Amino acid sequence: MMLKNKNDILLNKMKVIPFKNNENLCVVGPVNLPITQGDFQTTFQWYTWLNLDKKYATKEQILQAIVNEDLASKQQSSVLIYGDFENADDAIIRMHSICHTGDIFGSKRCDCGYQLHESMKMIVDHGCGAIFYLANHEGRGIGLFSKSLAYILQEEGYDTVEANNALGFADDTRNYEEAISILEALRSKPVKLITNNPLKLRALKEHGLLAHEHIPLWGGLTETNRHYLETKVRKSGHITEKQLIV
Numbered sequence: 655m656m657l658k659n660k661n662d663i664l665l666n667k668m669k670v671i672p673f674k675n676n677e678n679l680c681v682v683g684p685v686n687l688p689i690t691q692g693d694f695q696t697t698f699q700w701y702t703w704l705n706l707d708k709k710y711a712t713k714e715q716i717l718q719a720i721v722n723e724d725l726a727s728k729q730q731s732s733v734l735i736y737g738d739f740e741n742a743d744d745a746i747i748r749m750h751s752i753c754h755t756g757d758i759f760g761s762k763r764c765d766c767g768y769q770l771h772e773s774m775k776m777i778v779d780h781g782c783g784a785i786f787y788l789a790n791h792e793g794r795g796i797g798l799f800s801k802s803l804a805y806i807l808q809e810e811g812y813d814t815v816e817a818n819n820a821l822g823f824a825d826d827t828r829n830y831e832e833a834i835s836i837l838e839a840l841r842s843k844p845v846k847l848i849t850n851n852p853l854k855l856r857a858l859k860e861h862g863l864l865a866h867e868h869i870p871l872w873g874g875l876t877e878t879n880r881h882y883l884e885t886k887v888r889k890s891g892h893i894t895e896k897q898l899i900v
């Protein structure tokens with residue numbers, strides 16, 4: 655079989671978005687992504703994006719540059735779309751911060767894996783939405799290596815906020831600008847945000863996201879993450895409407 659030229663296949667699946675003075679974001683997608691988690695099965699439309707120096711201005715230049723960019727050591731973020739995200743009046747989104755231990759290993763030191771999978775189901779039940787998987791947010795922005803140091807401090811009695819601070823970090827150093835630019839490229843209508851985190855909601859509003867309401871997401875409580883969840887409420891001001899935490 656004669657294969658089509660790669661540019662003929664790829665160029666119409668790529669979009670270049672100006673981002674900051676010296677950078678462009680190149681979004682690729684949609685790619686059909688059928689998924690199974692236990693009994694839950696669905697198909698999302700998957701997009702990913704790459705932050706590149708503005709010198710790579712065209713899609714052709716980007717396709718030529720990727721071999722030399724060591725992309726595997728600079729993990730990229732993703733977004734899974736469900737339904738008619740561009741046009742539906744009502745869409746819900748989650749901005750999920752990567753959690754290597756919770757999302758991949760199923761760690762019960764936190765509720766991240768539960769929130770990831772539950773929000774995917776919520777979006778499908780709702781009929782339209784998006785889940786942004788933010789690869790540069792590990793450990794609320796401190797990175798995986800530092801998170802492991804924070805966990806060691808937590809085993810000696812520090813809570814999550816104290817451990818971050820003891821290592822010299824702020825409690826939360828996450829930035830949502832890239833994700834918001836991608837959101838704006840995919841949809842211009844308002845969205846509702848699945849979160850309990852008032853800082854996240856405020857950060858997104860301050861960056862111009864039209865998020866008028868939040869949808870709470872509590873659950874996945876275990877003995878090993880109880881203290882972590884209590885600290886979110888007591889110290890980070892997470893909004894709890896149900897008294898899951900005592």
Ligand SMILES: Nc1nc2c(ncn2[C@@H]2O[C@H](COP(=O)(O)OP(=O)(O)OP(=O)(O)O)[C@@H](O)[C@H]2O)c(=O)[nH]1
Pocket residue numbers: 749750751752753754763764766769791792793794795796801804805814818848849850851854882886892
């Ligand atoms: N530094 C640190 N980060 C953690 C810890 N446990 C989970 N995380 C990270 O915290 C992030 C999730 O943030 P949370 O504050 O739990 O939740 P959130 O996403 O801000 O808020 P919600 O939208 O309500 O879920 C992920 O990046 C995890 O890697 C921890 O003990 N210490």
